[in-house]
Amino acid sequence: MSWILNQNSENIGRWLTGVFGQGNDEQLRFLCCGLWFIWFSRNQLVYEKRQMSGTEIARKIRNYISELEATKRGKLTLHSSESFQQVLKRGRATVHFDAAFDRQTSRSASGLIVWNGEGEILVSQAVHHSNIEDPFTAEAYARLQAIKLGISLGINKIEVMGDSKMVIKKCQSSIIDRSVIGAIIRDIQNRKSSYQEIEFSFIPKARNIYAHTIATEALKRGESFYLEKGVPEMVRHALERLRLNPPD
Incomplete structure (x- = not known):
């Protein structure tokens, strides 16, 4: 990908236009992930005094690309009935x-x-992530x-509930978040406009046992999964071991 460095324009806009005009999908995917992780490492250095090596950044890029490809291969298409969508x-x-x-x-x-x-289950889902720094x-x-x-x-009107007070406070705030998870919080904020109403709420861990399990x-x-109107058997069995009633 040395051709990217051969773009001589000093204007960032023209440089990006030139790069995106020449690159194929795979190259541009690597470029965007590379820029993202370089910015992530910069934020870690500025705000947490933690420095990532070039080798570590490269490894994170490769891992993230691999995760994207795995997600693409395993993606499940939602085929809900019209009545389900109306609900x-x-x-x-x-x-x-x-x-x-x-x-x-x-x-x-x-x-x-x-x-x-x-109080009826519409969907249960589990999604895996790699290259995660901390809880x-x-x-x-x-x-x-x-x-x-x-x-x-x-969904038009939604309440999103979790037992992490700090994450919830960051989602409720309109202040630009400059922490390590700032990019994730901004992504969340940018998607709020997709809803007619959205509310972020805290729930004690004891009442969040289904999502936790x-x-x-x-x-x-x-294992990842996506299931409408129920939870997988493995989750049911785990809840029964905890002497809890699996959700209907």
Whole structure:
């Protein structure tokens, strides 16, 4: 990709226009991820006094690209009935989210469960993430997945609930977030306009047990899933071991 460095324009706009005019999809994907992680490393240095090596940045880029490709291959298309979509659009839905984090592998899983106003499950989902720095980042990604899930379902009015007070406060704030998870928070803020109404709320961990169990079991088994109107058997069995009634 040395041709990228041969763009001689000193104007960043013309430089990017030239690069995007010459590159193919794969090259531009690497370029965008590279710029993103370089900016991420800059923020870590400025705000946390942590410096990433070029080798570490390259590894993070490769891991993230691999995750994108895996997501593309395993992506499930939503084929909901018209009546199911009408249920979503009529009233308010609630999404509970939580994250499970493995420090040894730097991987996490987002656990999501969507309820309608009558307390019925609309969707449960588990999403895996790699190259995660800490539990705080894992929670932020889980929040983002909750927002994206609501958009994909066509929900108009949503309440997003989790047990991470710090992440919730950042989502509620209009101040630009300059922490390590600032890019994730901005992504969440940018997607809020997709909803007619959206509310971020805190829920104690004891009342967030379903999303927590989904995330924990998904990370333990290395499995992602998307299921309408219920939860997988592995989650049901885990809840029964905790002597809790699985949700209907």
